[in-house]
Amino acid sequence: MTYMIVMLMAVSSAAGLWIPGLYRDAPATEAMFRGYDLVSLIIVSPGLLAATLLTRRGSARARLIWAGLLAYGVYGYAFYVFGTAFNDVFLAHVAVFTLSVAALVLALANLDVVGIANSFGERTPVRTVSVLLLLLAVPIGAFWVFFSLRMAVTDQPPADTLLVQSQSGLHLAYVLDLALLVVPYVLAAVLLWRRAPWGYVAAAVLSVSGLVHQLSYIAALAFQAQAEVPGSTAFDPQEPVIVAVFLIALTLLLVNLPSRKRAARARAVP
Template sequence: MAVLESGPRGGGRGGSASHSRAWLWLTVPITVLVVAAAGGELLFDVFRGDSPYLIAQAVGQDLVTLLVALPALVVGAALAYRGSDRARLVWLGVLVYLVYTYVIYAFHIRFNPLFLVYVALLGFSLYALIGGLATTDFEGIKARYARERPAKAAGTFLLAVSVLFYFVWLGEVIPALFSGNVPQSIADNGTPTNGVHVLDMAWILPSLAITGVWLRRKRAVAYALAGALLTFLPLLALAIVVMVFAMALYGQAASVAPAAIFGLLAVASSWMLVRYMRGMKAG
């Protein structure tokens, strides 16, 4: 937790410190809902009618959400409440992960007893993310960067990840469009579309690219967005690695290649996150 030490209490952009901290209180209902959703799915048979392939992935995702993302969210909120800008960026990054995760759960998991929990989690996480960003002091965060090299490196990294995964996903989608078939991942999941393709190509990958460009151009908002996205990436990559192992345990076809690729991404993005946070002046 060395990179999350408390910093000065700065007010949010266009608001007071109390307004900036107010959104952190949404961490409380989000925590309760995550425990109910992820814990309930792991303990009870709620995935009724979903494909075994999708169920195995959900189990792996729930483990990472409960054991890694949730503690990071709670610790990040607690330290951000004390004034740490670094912790605030981590908190925002975990919220990106939760919004991403529960969009997929709300739309792709078949209706089950936890449906309203998924909807509530999506709502609380989305508004906490919007409110948290709206009250973040972007200029203050930029001013705390004493070293530009970590920021430039982070910008290049985010751009590279965006381009790489556009090639990967389009390489799966475009041949399927020309052949008149559906991508294998959709057939395996038993869903109408692949939610990962949608969220990545419509939201996450453009965000990575825009943030990377803005960071290299030293735009204030990018310094906060980069910290959040660099927190999101290792969480998502770790979840995919655990999903692959869960699929193998559940007797589903699982390739070592995705686990290796996303394992490398988890390590690289974690290292980049630590380096990026250390580039900020300690308050």
């Protein structure tokens, strides 16, 4: 299924980038998805292929990265499936989304969670990573909840991000952020803080997925600015900080997960 995802993602992303007018949406939405396509084509597709091949060779790090990229496929392509008009690659987008859901569920169901958790070094800074995940989850969750409650009381529309979106697009972003980012980040942080096996896995998977999402957001801003979308900006000053937090959290986890050879040597030592 992953090979099918890679192929369909690469083809549909290339089409979105190089076929004029493929997206039959407003200019802001078209530019946003072209930015997403760039990241899918040059990062997610080759990353998935490499991680899959390394996973078959027994790399635990690659397995977590593979699952993280599949998680991005679920989150990122939910925007394509639910946030665009019909277009020539509609079925490819649906297939990538559906296959990503199925592959992620099967990957996690067949993951040796306890074995991977036990492979992490004792000095893994789990509480530092937990705090970083909470720093990523709590502000966006608090803002989205506040703006949603304010709308319920005052009928004032929720605040937009620097990424120019329609109200329907903003609604979808709120739904996906609250359901697929905020709640999972908090749960992963709590589990990791308690050193529960699933905490290690969830934190790594979500860090990979979140990092790619931020790169997609940065690319979308640049594409909107290049397309001269009214109200667009090419740079969000918060993004370098957010990307750095994701990178730090992911690095702190993966550097404390030994390679297959190191783990085998460690088990061989009496």
